[in-house]
Every structure is written in structure tokens, then in C-alpha cells.
Amino acid sequence: MKILRGIFIAILSLLAVSMIAGLSYEFFSRQSVHRKYDSGQAFVNLGNYKLHYNVSGNSGPTVVFESGLDFGGSLCWYKVQPEVARFANTFTYDRAGIFLSERGGATENGLPDGCRSE
Incomplete structure (x- = not known):
């Protein structure tokens, strides 16, 4: 049971890190595009x-x-x-x-x- 709980926590952690990375990538990509093309x-x-x-x-x-x-x-x-x-x-x-x-x-x-x- 402890192994399943550990796997579940690891999967949730990986999912949370992936979501944060995706949101950060979108934010910084948008900023880069605006700096490059906005003028x-x-x-x-x-x-x-x-x-x-x-x-x-x-x-x-x-x-x-x-x-x-x-x-x-x-x-x-x-x-x-x-x-x-x-x-x-x-x-x-x-x-x-x-x-x-x-x-x-x-x-x-x-x-x-x-x-x-x-």
C-alpha cells in the first residue's frame, strides 16, 4: 500500500511540475514575442x-x-x-x-x- 501511495504522489508531483513548466513557458514566450514583434x-x-x-x-x-x-x-x-x-x-x-x-x-x-x- 505504501508503494502505491508513493507512486501516486510521484505522479501528482510530476503532473504539477509539468503544469507549472507549461504555464511558465507560455508566459515567457508571450513576453518574448511582444518584445520582438510589437513595435x-x-x-x-x-x-x-x-x-x-x-x-x-x-x-x-x-x-x-x-x-x-x-x-x-x-x-x-x-x-x-x-x-x-x-x-x-x-x-x-x-x-x-x-x-x-x-x-x-x-x-x-x-x-x-x-x-x-x-
């Missing part, structure tokens, strides 16, 4: 957070690039956007909490900023 970037203020965006091109239709389910945000399109911008306006952005955009906060109703409950 000269365009942001729009959406109430309680800022959203990063990039616009290029000056003619034709507007093409909006969605980043999907990944965590790269607008970086996913860094090779494609300049090519499309030769014949169209292009717009990429980072969803809240992704890459350079700040995390969106909840409002009084518990929903993200800008959402209403009917």
Missing part, C-alpha cells in the same frame, strides 16, 4: 483588449485571411499575403489571445466583450 504593428482597441491586424495592398477586392485553429495567428499567412497584395487588398489579424493580440476579458454578463445575451 510598429497596428492594433485596434476593442474595449478591454487590443487586437493586432495587418493590412496591405491598394487595389482590387479585399481578401480576409482567417488563421483557423492554430496559434500562429497572422504569421500563418506571411508568405501568402504579399503575393495576394499585388492584385488585391489583404487583411490578416490575430484572434484574441493569439500571437500579438491581447486576451479578451469577460464583461458583467459573463460573455466576451461585445457579446449580448438576449
